Amino acid sequence: xxxxxxxxxxxxxxxxxxxxxxxxxxxxxxxxxxxxxxxxxxxxxxxxxxxxxxxxxxxxxxxxxxxxxxxxxxxxxxxxxxxxxxxxxxxxxxxxxxxxxxxxxxxxxxxxxxxxxxxxxxxxxxxxxxxxxxxxxxxxxxxxxxxxxxxxxxxxxxxxxxxxxxxxxxxxxxxxxxxxxxxxxxxxxxxxxxxxxxxxxxxxxxxxxxxxxxxxxxxxxxxxxxxxxxxxxxxxxxxxxxxxxxxxxxxxxxxxxxxxxxxxxxxxxxxxxxxxxxxxxxxxxxxxxxxxxxxxxxxxxxxxxxxxxxxxxxxxxxxxxxxxxxxxxxxxxxxxxxxxxxxxxxxxxxxxxxxxxxxxxxxxxxxxxxxxxxxxxxxxxx
Amino acid sequence: xxxxxxxxxxxxxxxxxxxxxxxxxxxxxxxxxxxxxxxxxxxxxxxxxxxxxxxxxxxxxxxxxxxxxxxxxxxxxxxxxxxxxxxxxxxxxxxxxxxxxxxxxxxxxxxxxxxxxxxxxxxxxxxxxxxxxxxxxxxxxxxxxxxxxxxxxxxxxxxxxxxxxxxxxxxxxxxxxxxxxxxxxxxxxxxxxxxxxxxxxxxxxxxxxxxxxxxxxxxxxxxxxxxxxxxxxxxxxxxxxxxxxxxxxxxxxxxxxxxxxxxxxxxxxxxxxxxxxxxxxxxxxxxxxxxxxxxxxxxxxxxxxxxxxxxxxxxxxxxxxxxxxxxxxxxxxxxxxxxxxxxxxxxxxxxxxxxxxxxxxxxxxxxxxxxxxxxxxxxxxx
Numbered sequence: 001x002x003x004x005x006x007x008x009x010x011x012x013x014x015x016x017x018x019x020x021x022x023x024x025x026x027x028x029x030x031x032x033x034x035x036x037x038x039x040x041x042x043x044x045x046x047x048x049x050x051x052x053x054x055x056x057x058x059x060x061x062x063x064x065x066x067x068x069x070x071x072x073x074x075x076x077x078x079x080x081x082x083x084x085x086x087x088x089x090x091x092x093x094x095x096x097x098x099x100x101x102x103x104x105x106x107x108x109x110x111x112x113x114x115x116x117x118x119x120x121x122x123x124x125x126x127x128x129x130x131x132x133x134x135x136x137x138x139x140x141x142x143x144x145x146x147x148x149x150x151x152x153x154x155x156x157x158x159x160x161x162x163x164x165x166x167x168x169x170x171x172x173x174x175x176x177x178x179x180x181x182x183x184x185x186x187x188x189x190x191x192x193x194x195x196x197x198x199x200x201x202x203x204x205x206x207x208x209x210x211x212x213x214x215x216x217x218x219x220x221x222x223x224x225x226x227x228x229x230x231x232x233x234x235x236x237x238x239x240x241x242x243x244x245x246x247x248x249x250x251x252x253x254x255x256x257x258x259x260x261x262x263x264x265x266x267x268x269x270x271x272x273x274x275x276x277x278x279x280x281x282x283x284x285x286x287x288x289x290x291x292x293x294x295x296x297x298x299x300x301x302x303x304x305x306x307x308x309x310x311x312x313x314x315x316x317x318x319x320x321x322x323x324x325x326x327x328x329x330x331x332x333x334x335x336x337x338x339x340x341x342x343x344x345x346x347x348x349x350x351x352x353x354x355x356x357x358x359x360x361x362x363x364x365x366x367x368x369x370x371x372x373x374x375x376x377x378x379x380x381x382x
Numbered sequence: 383x384x385x386x387x388x389x390x391x392x393x394x395x396x397x398x399x400x401x402x403x404x405x406x407x408x409x410x411x412x413x414x415x416x417x418x419x420x421x422x423x424x425x426x427x428x429x430x431x432x433x434x435x436x437x438x439x440x441x442x443x444x445x446x447x448x449x450x451x452x453x454x455x456x457x458x459x460x461x462x463x464x465x466x467x468x469x470x471x472x473x474x475x476x477x478x479x480x481x482x483x484x485x486x487x488x489x490x491x492x493x494x495x496x497x498x499x500x501x502x503x504x505x506x507x508x509x510x511x512x513x514x515x516x517x518x519x520x521x522x523x524x525x526x527x528x529x530x531x532x533x534x535x536x537x538x539x540x541x542x543x544x545x546x547x548x549x550x551x552x553x554x555x556x557x558x559x560x561x562x563x564x565x566x567x568x569x570x571x572x573x574x575x576x577x578x579x580x581x582x583x584x585x586x587x588x589x590x591x592x593x594x595x596x597x598x599x600x601x602x603x604x605x606x607x608x609x610x611x612x613x614x615x616x617x618x619x620x621x622x623x624x625x626x627x628x629x630x631x632x633x634x635x636x637x638x639x640x641x642x643x644x645x646x647x648x649x650x651x652x653x654x655x656x657x658x659x660x661x662x663x664x665x666x667x668x669x670x671x672x673x674x675x676x677x678x679x680x681x682x683x684x685x686x687x688x689x690x691x692x693x694x695x696x697x698x699x700x701x702x703x704x705x706x707x708x709x710x711x712x713x714x715x716x717x718x719x720x721x722x723x724x725x726x727x728x729x730x731x732x733x734x735x736x737x738x739x740x741x742x743x744x745x746x747x748x749x750x751x752x753x754x755x756x757x758x759x760x761x762x763x764x
Contacts, residue, residue: 115545119552126550126762130762156546156762159541163541167500167573168508170572170573170576174570175566176568176569189553189555190557190579191579193572193575194552194572196572197572380496380539381509
C-alpha cells in the first residue's frame with residue numbers, strides 16, 4: 001500500500017519523488033550536518049554528494065562511522081543489476097563508494113545480480129545477463145575501484161558464497177512479508193520471490209568471510225531500501241550486525257520526469273555511448289525552460305525540476321560556488337537552456353572519452369575483481 | 383484441493399492410502415505386466431518390489447526402458463531429506479535403486495536436501511541437518527551403492543551444481559503454481575517456496591554435466607510426485623528430456639496407520655537402532671489381529687492392514703511362494719501375531735547387524751560419493 005503510494009520499489013522508482021515523505025514512510029533518518037561532519041573528520045575532506053544531500057538519508061550511518069573510528073573491521077557493499085550497459089544513474093553511487101574506499105581504506109563487496117535481471121525481465125537469456133555482468137565490471141575498473149579491495153560476486157556463478165547465508169535468512173522470511181514489502185502477487189515467479197534473500201546475504205558475507213562481526217555500509221539508491229529494512233529485521237536473530245545505509249537520490253533521465261533508466265535509452269547517457277551521441281541526447285534534453293529565448297530571459301528557468309541542472313548538481317559540477325551561480329543564472333533568465341546544455345554536453349563528452357579509454361585498458365583486469373579467486377566459500381559448519 | 387483430499391504432499395502422506403485413487407488424480411499410470419516384462423528383459427531378472435507392485439505406478443517408465451535399450455545415456459535420480467537417522471521406509475526405494483544401478487549399469491544422482499529439512503523443521507540448526515547428510519551417506523555405502531557411479535549432492539554445499547539450472551526453472555514457475563501444488567500459504571517461509579526448484583534441478587543436471595540429453599528415471603515414494611509433475615511441465619521449454627518416474631508405496635510404520643516416519647520414532651526401525659531395540663519395537667507393533675490367541679485361531683488376522691505383514695511383503699520376504707503361505711496362514715488363523723512378529727524381528731536384527739557392520743567400514747568412503755570431487759559445476763554460458 002505505502003509502496004504504491006510512493007512508487008518506490010526496486011523496480012518502479014521515479015526521480016522527482018518527495019524524498020522527505022520517503023524518509024518519513026520508510027523510517028530512515030535524514031542526513032544531518034552531524035553525520036556530514038563525522039564523515040569529514042574520518043575522511044579528511046568532504047564530498048559534494050554529501051554536502052548537497054545527493055546522499056540525503058541513512059540508517060545508522062553515525063554508528064558505522066563510530067565503529068570505524070574504533071578500528072573495528074568495516075566494509076562497503078553495493079551492486080548492480082546487469083541488464084544492459086551502465087548509465088550515469090548507476091555510477092553515481094559508485095563514484096561516492098570509490099571515494100569512501102579510498103578515504104577510509106575499505107573493502108567493497110559488489111553484487112552483480114544477473115539472476116534477478118533474468119527473473120525480472122521479459123526477454124533476454126541468462127547467458128546475456130551474465131555476460132553483461134562481466135561487461136559492467138569494466139566500469140568499476142574505469143572508475144578506479146581498487147581490485148585488491150573490491151570483490152565482485154556474480155550471483156549465477158558465485159552462489160556458493162551466498163547460499164549458506166541465504167538458507168538461514170530464507171527461514172526467517174514469510175511470503176506474507178515479501179508480498180507486503182515488494183508487492184509480489186500470485187503470478188510472480190518464484191525466482192523473484194526468493195531473490196531478496198540473496199541481496200540481503202551479501203550484507204552478512206563479510207562477517208562470514210572474516211569470522212568476526214564486520215560492520216557494513218551500503219551506499220545505494222533509496223529504491224533499494226526495502227531490502228535493507230528486511231536485512232536489519234533479521235540480522236540480530238542470525239547474530240550478524242545490522243547493515244547500515246546511506247541513500248542517494250536517483251539521477252533523473254533527460255526526459256520529462258522519471259529516473260535515468262534503460263527502459264528509456266534516449267534519455268539515458270551510457271558509459272559506452274559515443275561522446276557525440278551523448279552530446280546529442282543532452283542537447284535534446286527536456287529542461288522545463290520557457291518556450292522561447294525571449295520568455296526565458298523574462299521569466300527564467302526552473303532548475304529544481306530540470307534534469308540538465310541536476311546533472312551538474314549531482315555529478316558534473318564539483319564547485320559549490322559555481323553551481324550556485326548557475327542556479328541563479330538560470331532562475332533569473334541570464335543563462336539560456338541551450339548554453340547550459342552545451343556546456344554540460346562538453347563535460348559529459350570529456351568524461352566519456354576518459355572513461356572509455358580506461359575501460360579499454362581494464363579488459364585484462366576483470367578477473368582481479370572476482371571474489372571466487374580471492375576467498376573460500378563460507379562453511380556450513382561454523 | 384485435490385491434495386487435501388488425498389493427503390499426499392511431500393510433507394503429509396499416509397501409508398494405507400487408496401493408491402488407485404492417487405494414480406487417477408495425479409495422472410500417473412499403473413505399472414502393468416508390460417513394463418514389468420520390459421524391465422525383466424533389460425535387467426535379466428525381476429525384482430520382488432516390481433512383481434508385487436510395491437513400485438506400482440509410473441510416468442514414462444516404458445519410454446525410459448526403450449531409450450535405455452537404444453544405448454542412449456540414461457541415469458537414476460533419488461534423494462533424501464536428512465532430518466535424522468535413516469529408517470527402513472527410506473531405504474526401501476534405495477534398495478530397488480541399487481538393483482537398477484547394478485543390473486543396468488547406471489549412474490545415480492542422489493540429492494541430500496539439508497536446506498529443505500532446515501526450512502521445514504521447527505527445530506534443528508542447518509549444521510545439524512548438514513551433518514546428518516554425511517551420516518546418511520553411510521547408509522548408501524552400506525547398501526552397496528557403487529561410489530564410482532553414485533554422485534551425492536548436498537544442497538547447502540553443492541548449490542553451484544544446481545543454481546544455473548534452478549535460475550531457469552524458477553522463471554517458469556509462479557507462486558500460484560507452487561501454492562496449488564504444495565499447499566503453501568502466506569505464512570510459508572520463502573525457503574520452502576523456492577525449494578521445489580532445487581529438487582527439480584537435479585533431474586536436469588545429468589543433461590548439463592554430459593552436455594547431451596540424458597533420460598532420467600526417478601525411483602521414489604509417490605509423495606514426491608508433485609515435484610515431478612512440475613518438472614515434466616517445464617522440461618520441454620528448457621530443452622531437457624522429461625524425467626520419468628517409478629513410484630513406490632510407502633512402508634507403513636509399526637503403529638495404527640501412517641507411513642513409517644521419524645515423527646513417531648517408536649514405530650520406525652532405524653538403520654542405527656541396536657538390533658535388540660528394533661526387535662522390541664517389532665514385538666510391540668500393531669498388527670490388526672484379534673485380541674486373544676483363541677479368537678485369532680478362530681477368525682484369523684488381517685494381513686492387508688498389518689504393518690508386520692507389509693514388512694515381509696515390501697522388504698523381508700523375497701520368496702513369493704513363502705509370502706503367499708504366510709498370507710494364508712495369517713488369514714486362516716494358523717499363524718499367530720506373536721510368532722509372525724518374532725520371525726520378522728529376527729530377520730530385521732540380522733539385516734541391521736550386517737548393515738551396521740558395513741556402515742562402520744564405510745566411514746572413510748564418504749568422500750568418494752560426493753559430486754563436488756567428480757564433476758565441474760555446469761557453466762552459465764553454454
